[in-house]
Amino acid sequence: MRLADLSEHSGVSLATIKYYLREGLLPPGRLVNATQAEYDESHLRRLRLVRAMVQVGRIPVATVREVLVQVDDDSLSRSIRLGAALWAMPHHADPDPDDPTVTAARAELDRLLAELGWRDAAELGEISPIYRELVALLASLHRLGYPQTAEDLAPYAEQMARTADLDLDRIERLDSVVEQVELAVAGAVLFEPVLLGLRRLAQEQQTIERFGL
């Protein structure tokens, strides 16, 4: 399809598509003559993903570009590509390693991972920005007077493992690794708010069930 068709099919304006092309967020089309290029399904899919990251995820363009480099790098293993995309997502500040609350939060998280048998996650530990962010969060909850023990967190972690299982089932159903990685990224950006919305709705439902209206 031509650029105009790409715009029509995606609902993204020509100006925005041209901006994404200039910024390297969308790979160039296949040139059919000096002034025209052809675009295909993979462009449409990529355009959807970029728009989701930029417009909904509010991820800076430079970070989107970084994520896409990893999405497309087929010299990397599938786990690294799936994980690296998540790792490149916006994260909060790293925890201060000299803060005793941080040390306590890390010990509690490590105890949780050991109890759950999440050996891979435990092994990644400090390397993983996801792990570091969770340590910082748990430390700040502790500081605010809401400490969470491994035992408090375990049943929640088990539920989250089940949602991750559902995600990976969806991902495995796709044919190509690029599509799989794209879905992993879109899932992180777009699906987390849906999940929290479902959770709030469930809280509403169960509050009324338990206590009446």
Add this chain to the structure above:
Amino acid sequence: MRLADLSEHSGVSLATIKYYLREGLLPPGRLVNATQAEYDESHLRRLRLVRAMVQVGRIPVATVREVLVQVDDDSLSRSIRLGAALWAMPHHADPDPDDPTVTAARAELDRLLAELGWRDAAELGEISPIYRELVALLASLHRLGYPQTAEDLAPYAEQMARTADLDLDRIERLDSVVEQVELAVAGAVLFEPVLLGLRRLAQEQQTIERFGL
């Protein structure tokens, strides 16, 4: 305890405590003489909650005040107090009712609620900002090219119902309704990021389990 002790026990500066008192986010202490007031455990608990909402939840002071009015209003039913606090939390723009994508998203959500047997949530429907926000989110996912059917959402909603169950078990263990409502608010503000952190960690763990490193 005196104001200075309240500051020491909570780790919140005197200036911030005085600001919260002025803004009506913290009830005044019991006057013991013309210049001194006594504060108790309930002040400490409320201070923790206000700090969590303002500092971590980044909720505007006016909204915090609104939430607290409902937390404290014992003329309201427990469900209304628990729910109203959630309802007063920041929400995104309401969906445009004339947009056909919104109509489709709402139909899908209603089908989900019917399938799950969440009759109370279905009955609240449009009245609930949580419901409206989820409609808007699902419509925007649809527009971005990631439509979700009731069947896609059902297993996630069931997992979220289990986490809500855990929350309400925790809440029911507390003695007073005020403490229960405070925990519900703190849970929404502070615990949602923890949950997403656990989810990302679970995704990391399961990705490596399925695909190797």
